[in-house]
Amino acid sequence: xxxxxxxxxxxxxxxEEDVKKAFRKIAQKYHxxxxxxxxxxxxxxxxxxxxxxxxxxxxxxxxxxxxxxxGAQGGQGFGGFDFSNFSAGGGSAFGGQNVEFDLxxxxxxxxxxxxxxxxxxxxxxxxxxxxxxxxxxxxxxxxLIAKVGICDVCTGxxxxxxxxxxxxxxxxxxxxxxxxxxxxxxxxxxxRTCPKCRGRGEVPETPCAKCxxxxxxxxxxEIHVFVPAGVGDGEMIRMPGLGExxxxxxxxxxxxxxxxxxxxxxxxxGNNLEMRLSIKLTDALLGAEHRLRTLDGDEQxxxxxxxxxxxxxRVKGKGVPYSRGSRGxxxxxxxxxxxxxxxxxxHELALKLRAEGL
Numbered sequence: 001x002x003x004x005x006x007x008x009x010x011x012x013x014x015x016e017e018d019v020k021k022a023f024r025k026i027a028q029k030y031h032x033x034x035x036x037x038x039x040x041x042x043x044x045x046x047x048x049x050x051x052x053x054x055x056x057x058x059x060x061x062x063x064x065x066x067x068x069x070x071g072a073q074g075g076q077g078f079g080g081f082d083f084s085n086f087s088a089g090g091g092s093a094f095g096g097q098n099v100e101f102d103l104x105x106x107x108x109x110x111x112x113x114x115x116x117x118x119x120x121x122x123x124x125x126x127x128x129x130x131x132x133x134x135x136x137x138x139x140x141x142x143x144l145i146a147k148v149g150i151c152d153v154c155t156g157x158x159x160x161x162x163x164x165x166x167x168x169x170x171x172x173x174x175x176x177x178x179x180x181x182x183x184x185x186x187x188x189x190x191x192r193t194c195p196k197c198r199g200r201g202e203v204p205e206t207p208c209a210k211c212x213x214x215x216x217x218x219x220x221x222e223i224h225v226f227v228p229a230g231v232g233d234g235e236m237i238r239m240p241g242l243g244e245x246x247x248x249x250x251x252x253x254x255x256x257x258x259x260x261x262x263x264x265x266x267x268x269x270g271n272n273l274e275m276r277l278s279i280k281l282t283d284a285l286l287g288a289e290h291r292l293r294t295l296d297g298d299e300q301x302x303x304x305x306x307x308x309x310x311x312x313x314r315v316k317g318k319g320v321p322y323s324r325g326s327r328g329x330x331x332x333x334x335x336x337x338x339x340x341x342x343x344x345x346x347h348e349l350a351l352k353l354r355a356e357g358l
Contacts, residue, residue: 004048132263138229159204168197200248215247271328
């Protein structure tokens with residue numbers, strides 16, 4: 001059976017304040033909404049706190065090793081933690097204090113979920129399909145997308161041209177409303193964006209007729225996308241500030257996902273390109289020169305005499321470009337074509353080669 005004192009790391013003589021502090025520390029560390037949190041440990045600590053913070057249940061636990069009051073009633077949360085006890089303005093297991101308790105709000109404020117976070121426009125994601133060669137050498141694209149942008153009439157102020165903006169009376173020009181609440185963790189202050197001015201601190205005296213005072217409007221916009229050399233299939237290009245606009249706040253980002261079409265001749269292997277070349281048996285035995293079609297144009301490839309089937313011939317600097325002008329290589333895998341039928345003369349030559357041990 002669990003020892004609730006060990007769970008919270010307090011002695012049996014711990015005061016109510018000691019128990020509260022211990023649980024607060026564990027809750028902050030292991031809350032499931034926090035990065036690196038541990039739901040199981042949080043539930044365990046919640047269960048222990050629900051018992052040890054209530055005088056009656058703690059007395060029963062100390063005497064019998066279990067509790068009888070409210071042990072399995074409806075409204076319990078994590079591991080027997082009876083959240084129904086914690087209603088706004090009512091008595092609670094925390095010594096009957098008159099406190100508000102909203103676990104989601106409290107931990108939202110602890111871990112970044114509070115209303116005072118900076119607003120920004122929404123991110124936008126688009127897809128672009130690229131031919132293999134353009135992905136290797138890079139390219140530029142102009143795409144037309146529909147998104148929320150700054151109003152071109154009022155340039156984002158929300159005010160009719162020629163009119164002025166005035167201080168927001170709801171937030172007294174601050175752009176946010178602050179609230180203070182008492183919780184069992186203590187007093188917490190949070191801020192939320194003013195719903196009237198949407199964080200700008202000012203409102204138009206006469207709203208813009210096109211955007212109706214919003215400062216932003218849905219419209220089509222042409223975006224110039226620069227695709228760097230050497231991108232791969234599925235890669236994402238982030239373009240900061242080119243997402244949707246937001247009145248009085250930074251714009252979101254534009255994410256461009258790249259889909260690279262496969263090539264019938266080339267396969268990418270890191271910064272190298274690989275292709276296959278079929279040659280005759282005589283070329284493999286005697287060596288030869290082959291004209292090779294690369295992404296850069298035609299190249300003369302030397303086939304050394306005695307090359308084996310499956311061997312790789314390296315063409316330096318004809319692969320994928322990467323940092324500061326450097327490029328990978330083109331790897332040519334040799335396929336030796338064997339004749340399916342030999343003439344009488346060829347058969348005799350093959351017999352002579354066999355006789356020589358070849």
